[in-house]
Amino acid sequence: MNRPKLSLLWKTPLALVVWSCLAFGSEGELRIGEAQARKAALEKPSPAYPLVARQLKVTGTVQVEAAVDEQGGVQNVKILTGNAILAKSVVEAVRKWRFTPFEADGRPSRAIATLNFEFR
Helix, strand or coil: CCCCCHHHHHHHHHHHHHHHHHHHHCCCCCEECHHHHHHHHCCCCCCCHHHHHHHCCCCEEEECCCCCCCCEEEEEEEEEEHHHHHHHHHHHHHCEEEEEEEECCCEEECCCEEEEEEEC
């Protein structure tokens, strides 16, 4: 079976679709890095360190993606990595975050923000 060379794929319209999915997400929302997301956060309560995790000396990083609507509210939080006990606390806190609305072409847009939380 002959497969096209990878370099040829980038010259096709499909490459534009792939690129826009990486930059704008799968449903047209913007992808926001952690630094930009934290800067745009108006309200950002910290996650509580769960008592059970503290007693068991559970430490680590929890990484989540927050789906932000056009008004800056968090609609959904998806756990990417991290301990389940710690992740529950992060999800509860991030659902309360509020952002300055992110914009695309001068209009408010949905966004996906990636955030990391350290527990030590």
